[in-house]
Amino acid sequence: MVSNVTPIEPQDLAVNDAEPMFDISVIGAGPTGLFAAFYAGLRGASVQVIDSLEEPGGALTAIYPEKYIYDVIGYPKVLAKDFVAACVEQAMRSNPTIHLNEQVQELLPQADGTFLLKTSTSVRRSRSVVIAAGVGAFEPTRLTAPGVAELEGSGVHYFAKRVEDFRDRKVVIVGGGDSAVDWAVTLEPVAESVKVIHRSKFRAHEATVDELERSTVELFYPKCEVIEVRAGDHGRIASLTFKNGDGEHADLEVDELICAIGFKADPGPMRSWGFELARNQIVVDKITMETNIPGVFGAGDIVSYPAKFKLIANGAAEAVTAVNHAVTYVNPDARLDPGHSTTIMEKRAKEAAAT
Ligand SMILES: Cc1cc2nc3c(=O)[nH]c(=O)nc-3n(C[C@H](O)[C@H](O)[C@H](O)COP(=O)(O)OP(=O)(O)OC[C@H]3O[C@@H](n4cnc5c(N)ncnc54)[C@H](O)[C@@H]3O)c2cc1C
Numbered sequence: 475m476v477s478n479v480t481p482i483e484p485q486d487l488a489v490n491d492a493e494p495m496f497d498i499s500v501i502g503a504g505p506t507g508l509f510a511a512f513y514a515g516l517r518g519a520s521v522q523v524i525d526s527l528e529e530p531g532g533a534l535t536a537i538y539p540e541k542y543i544y545d546v547i548g549y550p551k552v553l554a555k556d557f558v559a560a561c562v563e564q565a566m567r568s569n570p571t572i573h574l575n576e577q578v579q580e581l582l583p584q585a586d587g588t589f590l591l592k593t594s595t596s597v598r599r600s601r602s603v604v605i606a607a608g609v610g611a612f613e614p615t616r617l618t619a620p621g622v623a624e625l626e627g628s629g630v631h632y633f634a635k636r637v638e639d640f641r642d643r644k645v646v647i648v649g650g651g652d653s654a655v656d657w658a659v660t661l662e663p664v665a666e667s668v669k670v671i672h673r674s675k676f677r678a679h680e681a682t683v684d685e686l687e688r689s690t691v692e693l694f695y696p697k698c699e700v701i702e703v704r705a706g707d708h709g710r711i712a713s714l715t716f717k718n719g720d721g722e723h724a725d726l727e728v729d730e731l732i733c734a735i736g737f738k739a740d741p742g743p744m745r746s747w748g749f750e751l752a753r754n755q756i757v758v759d760k761i762t763m764e765t766n767i768p769g770v771f772g773a774g775d776i777v778s779y780p781a782k783f784k785l786i787a788n789g790a791a792e793a794v795t796a797v798n799h800a801v802t803y804v805n806p807d808a809r810l811d812p813g814h815s816t817t818i819m820e821k822r823a824k825e826a827a828a829t
Pocket of ligand 1: 501502503504505506507524525526527531532533534537538542543544545546576577578579606607608609610652653742743744773774775776784785786787789
């Protein structure tokens with residue numbers, strides 16, 4: 475694979491002299507990036523992780539923290555937020571440097587084979603890079619009805635996180651995908667009332683839609699649309715008007731409006747980094763997880779190769795491949811296959827005891 479990025483010399487960028495050089499920089503602290511960080515440490519590589527969100531966990535933290543996951547290895551059933559906590563604990567075994575609230579904006583390959591990562595706050599250095607950036611920067615699709623934009627943060631939510639925030643509240647959810655239906659079912663036992671307004675048929679998982687239809691959640695669909703949102707005296711959302719398929723208008727009282735009408739998947743700044751892209755995903759070599767830029771690897775939802783599955787389990791396996799190849803990029807004499815963690819850790823314990 476051939477890079478089509480023009481190297482930029484360090485003198486073109488203000489790099490802080492104290493800025494450390496890491497063996498591996500992982501872009502993205504979702505489940506894939508966190509596992510990559512752990513695995514880098516297992517390989518004895520120094521590692522930094524950079525994420526634009528304020529918390530680790532990627533999609534699990536941002537979109538579905540209170541949803542159960544059933545198909546990650548070792549957990550018959552686990553809440554996404556609990557799984558993230560376990561991933562963070564595992565990653566921390568490798569003592570990574572973690573930079574949150576920091577977006578990587580430019581990736582600059584250097585003439586000596588290393589990289590500068592220009593971020594929103596700094597210029598970081600690295601000998602290799604693993605991109606685990608999921609769908610890129612998360613951007614929820616905004617509801618455009620009058621009043622909604624003004625009340626964002628005052629009762630209008632795009633990222634619902636804690637169930638407790640909705641206890642005893644009159645909740646209205648807009649949307650009919652997984653996220654909308656999951657939140658409706660999850661909040662029903664906790665909220666004072668839950669109502670769902672949706673434009674077409676429910677597109678969520680069949681079992682969850684069945685659960686929704688058996689619940690006390692009041693459903694307004696299909697062809698129902700919010701047309702106006704209004705604040706009360708307290709300045710927060712208080713009521714809304716929606717119309718149905720016959721064009722009739724109705725008003726609802728509302729304390730919390732959750733807009734779950736989807737997210738835009740956009741690799742954002744990564745578009746201009748010189749990667750070969752396929753439908754907004756970075757094309758990688760399926761054997762090595764290397765991108766078309768030597769020394770830059772990919773793993774998780776961001777990558778594209780034939781028969782790719784966008785699942786947490788697959789991202790973890792790709793992270794292992796990406797890190798092992800990153801290690802041999804940094805040190806061509808290193809073994810590609812380090813063996814099992816059981817053996818590696820046993821050997822390390824013996825070496826530590828001997829010194
Ligand atoms: C509602 C829902 C339910 C799901 N259920 C399951 C399930 O049951 N089982 C399953 O296996 N999968 C499930 N998935 C899919 C799973 O969430 C993804 O496969 C997984 O999150 C991918 O992990 P990732 O680390 O590759 O990417 P993400 O989780 O998307 O994390 C990527 C991170 O990269 C950061 N980032 C992006 N660009 C930059 C940048 N330029 N600079 C800095 N940081 C950046 C983002 O902020 C983000 O934190 C579900 C997805 C959704 C939406």
